[in-house]
Amino acid sequence: MSELVSDLDGSGLRLRQESVDARHGILLYLEEVTVTFDGFKAIDNLSLYIGDGELRCIIGPNGAGKTTMMDIITGKTKPDSGRVFFGQTIDLLKLDEPAIARMGIGRKFQRPTVIEPLTVLENLELAMSGAKRFRGLITTRLSGEERDRIDAVLEKVGLTEHSGRLAGILAHGQKQWLEIGMLLMQEPRLLLVDEPVAGMTPAEMDRTAELLRSLAGSHSVVVVEHDMGFVRSIADQVTVLHQGRVLAEGRLEELQIDPMVIEVYLGAGDAYH
Amino acid sequence: MVLPRWLLADRAGLVLLAVLAVISIGIPVLNLLVPPDHPLHLTAYTVTVLGKYLCYALLAVAIDLVWGYMGILSLGHAAFFALGGYCFGMYLMRQIGTRGVYGDPVLPDFMVFLNWQELPWYWHGFDLFWFAALMVLVVPGLLAFVFGWFAFRSRVSGVYLSIITQALTYALMLAFFRNEMGFGGNNGLTDFKDVLGFSLQANETRIVLFVLSALALAGGYLLCRWLVSTRLGRVLVAIRDSEDRARFLGYRVERVKALVFTLSAMLAGVAGALYVPQVGIINPGEFAPLNSIEAVIWVAVGGRGTLVGAVVGAVLVNYAKTWLTGALPEIWLFALGGLFVAVTLLLPRGLIGLLRRREATT
Numbered sequence: 001m002s003e004l005v006s007d008l009d010g011s012g013l014r015l016r017q018e019s020v021d022a023r024h025g026i027l028l029y030l031e032e033v034t035v036t037f038d039g040f041k042a043i044d045n046l047s048l049y050i051g052d053g054e055l056r057c058i059i060g061p062n063g064a065g066k067t068t069m070m071d072i073i074t075g076k077t078k079p080d081s082g083r084v085f086f087g088q089t090i091d092l093l094k095l096d097e098p099a100i101a102r103m104g105i106g107r108k109f110q111r112p113t114v115i116e117p118l119t120v121l122e123n124l125e126l127a128m129s130g131a132k133r134f135r136g137l138i139t140t141r142l143s144g145e146e147r148d149r150i151d152a153v154l155e156k157v158g159l160t161e162h163s164g165r166l167a168g169i170l171a172h173g174q175k176q177w178l179e180i181g182m183l184l185m186q187e188p189r190l191l192l193v194d195e196p197v198a199g200m201t202p203a204e205m206d207r208t209a210e211l212l213r214s215l216a217g218s219h220s221v222v223v224v225e226h227d228m229g230f231v232r233s234i235a236d237q238v239t240v241l242h243q244g245r246v247l248a249e250g251r252l253e254e255l256q257i258d259p260m261v262i263e264v265y266l267g268a269g270d271a272y273h
Numbered sequence: 274m275v276l277p278r279w280l281l282a283d284r285a286g287l288v289l290l291a292v293l294a295v296i297s298i299g300i301p302v303l304n305l306l307v308p309p310d311h312p313l314h315l316t317a318y319t320v321t322v323l324g325k326y327l328c329y330a331l332l333a334v335a336i337d338l339v340w341g342y343m344g345i346l347s348l349g350h351a352a353f354f355a356l357g358g359y360c361f362g363m364y365l366m367r368q369i370g371t372r373g374v375y376g377d378p379v380l381p382d383f384m385v386f387l388n389w390q391e392l393p394w395y396w397h398g399f400d401l402f403w404f405a406a407l408m409v410l411v412v413p414g415l416l417a418f419v420f421g422w423f424a425f426r427s428r429v430s431g432v433y434l435s436i437i438t439q440a441l442t443y444a445l446m447l448a449f450f451r452n453e454m455g456f457g458g459n460n461g462l463t464d465f466k467d468v469l470g471f472s473l474q475a476n477e478t479r480i481v482l483f484v485l486s487a488l489a490l491a492g493g494y495l496l497c498r499w500l501v502s503t504r505l506g507r508v509l510v511a512i513r514d515s516e517d518r519a520r521f522l523g524y525r526v527e528r529v530k531a532l533v534f535t536l537s538a539m540l541a542g543v544a545g546a547l548y549v550p551q552v553g554i555i556n557p558g559e560f561a562p563l564n565s566i567e568a569v570i571w572v573a574v575g576g577r578g579t580l581v582g583a584v585v586g587a588v589l590v591n592y593a594k595t596w597l598t599g600a601l602p603e604i605w606l607f608a609l610g611g612l613f614v615a616v617t618l619l620l621p622r623g624l625i626g627l628l629r630r631r632e633a634t635t
Contacts, residue, residue: 101523113518115511137505
């Protein structure tokens with residue numbers, strides 16, 4: 001019972017002390033991963049490596065397996081086969097969602113998912129790492145150090161003046177930034193960001209690009225995005241997924257002249273600009 | 274007196290606590306000190322009815338904690354209320370001693386009637402007040418924990434969870450109806466004489482039970498209010514509004530749910546334990562699915578997710594029930610159903626929501 005109570009966040013002490021070992025420059029390994037849903041191979045023998053501090057964009061037509069891939073990394077879906085490692089040592093397939101989150105993988109959903117009846121500040125407080133043990137939860141106060149951490153993130157995502165407002169009345173773009181801020185409160189090593197600029201104005205897109213670029217280096221950032229202009233503005237390294245596997249990988253300029261990529265994706269339809 | 278910030282910010286709660294303080298003093302005065310022929314005199318019957326409302330209000334607060342803040346619509350909370358009631362009823366049964374119809378010093382009347390020779394093992398210890406009081410918390414809490422552990426781990430939620438909680442209380446009702454269960458079958462436990470040596474018929478005892486109910490409600494309210502103002506309270510809201518977000522932030526949602534569900538069941542158990550000595554009987558009818566649904570309606574009427582609304586709803590709806598079932602008994606269920614539909618359509622935030630809106634516009 002005492003373990004149960006002290007472990008509401010779900011990470012055993014053993015896992016907390018184990019730190020991510022990215023000595024070989026690779027933070028995330030997906031190797032030969034396959035997932036089948038009712039006979040349909042959503043992910044088909046996918047191998048993908050994300051470097052430490054890298055900003056990687058993942059593109060691909062609908063049904064290419066982008067969201068399923070995120071589900072696998074964050075523990076929501078377990079693959080039929082394959083290996084998923086965080087650093088050299090942490091086998092993500094053995095962990096569930098809260099444990100993976102606590103290991104340092106933050107996930108932003110496609111639809112902005114902030115807690116609307118809470119203020120911006122309370123949303124960030126909710127996400128704060130280290131506050132999730134039982135004793136940390138049974139408090140109504142913020143310590144000075146916690147307040148400083150929240151202020152730093154507020155500044156980073158540009159919501160300092162809005163800290164006392166309810167998240168529900170923020171503009172769409174501000175909600176997206178707040179959610180990114182919540183991920184940052186978790187002090188993650190890896191950020192998975194699903195379509196961050198869908199529905200944003202051009203000005204909001206520019207700020208988001210700037211924000212994500214500023215996070216790369218100290219974090220690895222994986223962005224799934226449809227908007228080619230946005231992809232061009234943030235990433236050098238782009239992975240094209242198609243039918244659950246990697247079709248091509250490289251710089252966007254190279255990919256855009258790759259006949260195979262053009263055939264399955266870039267040339268298809270008018271949705272991409 | 275310095276009040277903590279979380280309480281100072283809760284104006285409606287302070288009003289509620291003040292009202293509870295006033296009635297805890299005023300009602301004993303009106304009953305004990307005002308002479309019986311005076312128009313302001315309150316009869317022991319009225320005091321008991323009011324005490325009953327306070328027990329219902331505590332049950333409503335317990336439901337609001339899990340429904341209003343965590344989004345779990347339990348349609349089986351009356352089960353925890355009834356279990357708390359049965360635990361305390363067992364103590365009261367054992368206090369009867371030789372004063373029962375059959376005069377058996379150990380066995381309650383219904384056991385003698387069933388030709389049982391000795392007390393079933395699970396009745397042992399219930400002659401001790403402290404043991405029974407402990408069981409009032411432990412039995413509902415344990416059931417809620419085991420139930421919650423499995424249900425939440427399997428990620429049963431929404432309507433499915435509500436249906437399972439209905440099944441839970443229905444199953445308990447059927448079980449308690451059976452004489453072989455050893456809880457008095459469909460007659461339940463009744464004919465109580467005294468508690469801790471004080472006669473349950475005495476005016477003074479009834480007053481004390483009333484005041485204890487008010488204190489329990491105040492305590493339960495404060496506990497819940499404090500809980501929802503902590504970080505854990507915000508986690509509950511996160512679970513209610515976006516369970517996945519909470520999970521991907523690193524919270525083990527099913528554990529939080531099981532823990533808070535257990536706490537809520539314990540509060541419901543306390544409410545049941547205070548209810549039984551006041552009404553003088555506990556029978557399997559208390560497990561009826563309708564009772565749980567009624568309690569949810571109290572919360573909806575008052576305004577869910579406010580705690581104070583739960584109290585207001587419980588008292589008002591039960592007052593209406595007392596009045597209507599006296600005046601026009603056949604329409605009560607229709608009125609209740611109509612009330613639920615009306616509140617859901619017209620007042621989604623309940624009576625408290627209405628007050629808050631007034632306040633915001635003026």
